[in-house]
Amino acid sequence: MTPIALRPELPALMVEDQVRSALLEDLGRAGDITTYATIAPDRTATAEMNARENGVVAGVELARTAFRLVDPVIRFEALVADGDRIAPGTVLARISGPARGLLSAERVALNFLMHLCGVATYTSKFAAEIAHTKAKVCCTRKTIPGLRALEKYAVRLGGGSNHRYGLDDAILIKDNHIAVSGGVASAVHAARAYCGHLVKIEVEVDGLEQMREALTASPDVILLDNMGPDTLREAVAINAAHWQLPAAAYAADPRRTKLEASGNVNVQTIRAIAETGVDYISTSKITMAAPTLDIGLDVVIG
Missing domain, CATH: 3.90.1170.20 (Quinolinate phosphoribosyl transferase, N-terminal domain)
Incomplete structure (x- = not known):
């Protein structure tokens, strides 16, 4: 074994x-x-x-x-x-x-x-479905209460990666934060001013225009919510163009914003999502289902 x-x-x-x-x-x-x-x-x-x-x-x-x-x-x-x-x-x-x-x-x-x-x-x-790509499948905070650390441990044993463990170890600005705070870029700038230099900042966007706005604030990760493969490929191209990276250098360049796909992820859809070029694919399925x-x-x- x-x-x-x-x-x-x-x-x-x-x-x-x-x-x-x-x-x-x-x-x-x-x-x-x-x-x-x-x-x-x-x-x-x-x-x-x-x-x-x-x-x-x-x-x-x-x-x-x-x-x-x-x-x-x-x-x-x-x-x-x-x-x-x-x-x-x-x-x-x-x-x-x-x-x-x-x-x-x-x-x-x-x-x-x-x-x-x-x-x-x-x-x-x-x-196994995405082993031929550079993408990693990640768990979320959707875990059985009290068992999060154990379930995230099991995810790693299965070849997955962990997203944040809780509300205190990374900043994830979601749609409701944006709605209350007044905008994507302003929320990222506020987060950058608040957190320490070791805290990663991720922002969720629900369209390519929001993604373009997010890129102006240089978050560490952009979460592409409920986007199909064609839109995800376009998002990867927009990210590469923003950072002025040729296709051959895109994946390995440490300066660029990482892209995470989420929504409608299951065993049948994850391969097509990974093949768009995103870095991470998060899903609650691997813990909750x-x-x-x-x-x-x-x-x-x-």
Whole structure:
């Protein structure tokens, strides 16, 4: 199994906080009463996590942490790593130890693993469609509340890139900001005066005239909202002309404004969008519409 991208990392404290919260939600006020009622305290078991479809792995450490927090005696042997491609029948992990803890942690471990593998796998399908271009598929702030950092981690494992994490790490001037502030260029200038030199500024435009106005203020990125491939190609040409760049030098020139396309992006449309020459393609689909990956946990030795 080979990784499909440089593998990011999740801070251990972030993993533990997320898993602990999920376990407390599941165990509720009385703990796992089904397991307490049916399984003797001294029983042990061994179980395997199995993939039931093709996918990209994400979330192994969250699964490991779920079992550890419920019972530190449980042994979790990971047989794959985040970023690995897997096929149906692949054993992801072998878990052994006290049966009560194993059964009580099962659902939380699987929930994290199935969801994050699903995000990574769905992202990989988008990334594969545009691998022959320089464009990158990016996630957005449309994430499940509380899971943003995990979902953005899974996006990177699937070969995608991250947009801003929140409202505080980059400026994105959208149509409502423009409507209230009075104009595209004035909003960009105001943002430039407000933010520090390390903060990137992006502005959303809904037409080529707005794009031309935005270019006069030199934002770092222009977001081209809901434009078809023909309009996107024209936008790339306008950008090149503004910066006086020949086609051969356009992609690599660091001075120019980067272009991001958004709207009506799915697995069927992303290739045509990428082939227009835009730099980034943002979509909420890879987080909000990603199906879970089918993974099961079965006791093999009771």
